[in-house]
Amino acid sequence: xxxxxxxxxxxxxxxxxxxxxxxxxxxxxxxxxxxxxxxxxxxxxxxxxxxxxxxxxxxxxxxxxxxxxxxxxxxxxxxxxxxxxxxxxxxxxxxxxxxxxxxxxxxxxxxxxxxxxxxxxxxxxxxxxxxxxxxxxxxxxxxxxxxxxxxxxxxxxxxxxxxxxxxxxxxxxxxxxxxxxxxxxxxxxxxxxxxxxxxxxxxxxxxxxxxxxxxxxxxxxxxxxxxxxxxxxxxxxxxxxxxxxxxxxxxxxxxxxxxxxxxxxxxxxxxxxxxxxxxxxxxxxxxxxxxxxxxxxxxxxxxxxxxxxxxxxxxxxxxxxxxxxxxxxxxxxxxxxxxxxxxxxxxxxxxxxxxxxxxxxxxxxxxxxxxxxxxxxxxxxxxxxxxxxxxxxxxxxxxxxxxxxxxxxxxxxxxxx
Numbered sequence: 001x002x003x004x005x006x007x008x009x010x011x012x013x014x015x016x017x018x019x020x021x022x023x024x025x026x027x028x029x030x031x032x033x034x035x036x037x038x039x040x041x042x043x044x045x046x047x048x049x050x051x052x053x054x055x056x057x058x059x060x061x062x063x064x065x066x067x068x069x070x071x072x073x074x075x076x077x078x079x080x081x082x083x084x085x086x087x088x089x090x091x092x093x094x095x096x097x098x099x100x101x102x103x104x105x106x107x108x109x110x111x112x113x114x115x116x117x118x119x120x121x122x123x124x125x126x127x128x129x130x131x132x133x134x135x136x137x138x139x140x141x142x143x144x145x146x147x148x149x150x151x152x153x154x155x156x157x158x159x160x161x162x163x164x165x166x167x168x169x170x171x172x173x174x175x176x177x178x179x180x181x182x183x184x185x186x187x188x189x190x191x192x193x194x195x196x197x198x199x200x201x202x203x204x205x206x207x208x209x210x211x212x213x214x215x216x217x218x219x220x221x222x223x224x225x226x227x228x229x230x231x232x233x234x235x236x237x238x239x240x241x242x243x244x245x246x247x248x249x250x251x252x253x254x255x256x257x258x259x260x261x262x263x264x265x266x267x268x269x270x271x272x273x274x275x276x277x278x279x280x281x282x283x284x285x286x287x288x289x290x291x292x293x294x295x296x297x298x299x300x301x302x303x304x305x306x307x308x309x310x311x312x313x314x315x316x317x318x319x320x321x322x323x324x325x326x327x328x329x330x331x332x333x334x335x336x337x338x339x340x341x342x343x344x345x346x347x348x349x350x351x352x353x354x355x356x357x358x359x360x361x362x363x364x365x366x367x368x369x370x371x372x373x374x375x376x377x378x379x380x381x382x383x384x385x386x387x388x389x390x391x392x393x394x395x396x397x398x399x400x401x402x403x404x405x406x407x408x409x410x411x412x413x414x415x416x417x
Contacts, residue, residue, distance in 0.1 A: 008054040008061045010081075011113025012046075013106045014038060014072045021046055022110035023053055023061075028118060033107060043075040050081070064117035066091060068127050077129050084117055084124035087343065091116065094123075128309055137266040138305035141298070144259035145347070150252040151177055158245045161238045166191055168225050172214070177253060180209035182246055184219070189239045191227035194220075263301050270304070284402055285311065291404040292395055293366060294359030302351035316396040324349040325389040340385075356388035364407065366391065 006026065013020045019038050023031040032053045036042040047058075054061050058080035065073060068085035076083050091109070094116040098108060117124055155177045162169050168191070172181060183205055188194035203216040271286040289300050289311075303311055310318040320326040324344030330337045359366040366387050373383035398405060 006056060006060065008056060009114045009118040010050055010061055010063045011110040012063060012065045012072060013109040013113065014065065015106065019046060019072060020106040020110045022114045023050065024114045024118065028115060033110070043071060047075060047079045062117055064113035064124060068125065073127060077127065083127045085127055086116065086124050089343070090123055131308070133266065133270055134305055134308050137263065137301055140259050140262040140266060141301045141305055144256060144263060147252050147256035147259055151249060151256060154245050154249045154252060158242060158249065161241050164238045165228060165230050165235045167228060168222055171222055174213065177249055180205065180211045182249060183209065185242065186246055188223060189242055190235055194223035197223065263297060267297065267301055285399060288398050288404055289395065292391065293363035293405065294355050299351045299355045302347055306345050306348040314396045314400045316393050319392045319396065320389055322348050323352040323388065323392065325352060325385045325392065352388045353384060355391060356384045359391060360387055
């Protein structure tokens, strides 16, 4: 006599201090509820409690959660539970089945998650165990993004302070975080210091920094031009702020360089990894992605880390939805509208945007696609999304066929005629 396998469904509503968990059986009957502390000990107790209350193995317990990452997800996957994620907007719709008044609390959300996974599993996304190499690459890529934002923020603050008392320095042109400009500002942080600056020092600095766009006389002419009339107290306060910002800019810039080097190294290591390693991006995939026009280091790493499952499965429709290039159709009666998709992965959306922007500058086919969309009256952004949509489709076809990108590619049917 065979026994039918029993399945259990759990909903986890996690927060920074506590996690509410609800457990039901396959018929929707509530088995137990409990709140756990959001800590290492609390998460371990939650895993043990799910096994004990279900009286089953972890792989027989299906867990529903909103956020598809974090400590709760990693602990549950490590213990062998089947974890499923759902978009918060979808969960909000499921919540209406439990209360028409719109009431919301953490315990009810745990019940809603468990019930929705039991009845509408298709609305959830299975969270696969992440490849350690992909996890490390994703972290360094996000660190590079954070350091880029730090540099821009510090440079904006630097520009704001210079406008207060030393606007002439900003007329030098070029990148405001260029090393030679930071070194020059350190030598002459105030108009008075710039007037005392010798031509020899400026010439030596320009030579050491290999600056060709300016000579010493031009630099001194700009820095020693008449300055704005402000009080000595303003100059002293603003220049102190500027010197402090120089340290922050240099530190953030160095951290950004280190993060970019690590992204390059980890991407190369993925390309050299054993193709038979389970769950990793095979070398052929990396080579194929690199061959695509306009796809640089950041876009390549973003594709592999933000949508690894879609890339591994060559899922074009999932990729275009995650990247925000798939349009949304809204139809009711005789009314039909096609609008832009806003529910997407913002990092992937930004990466694909830059991918399309660079591709139309270097790839004739992408440029022709862009020009055709513009000729039909579409906006610049809409035309770029159309180019990005085509690039994602071509990449999925190349990954499926195992071929590199060819500018003058001819389909087999045309080649045979």
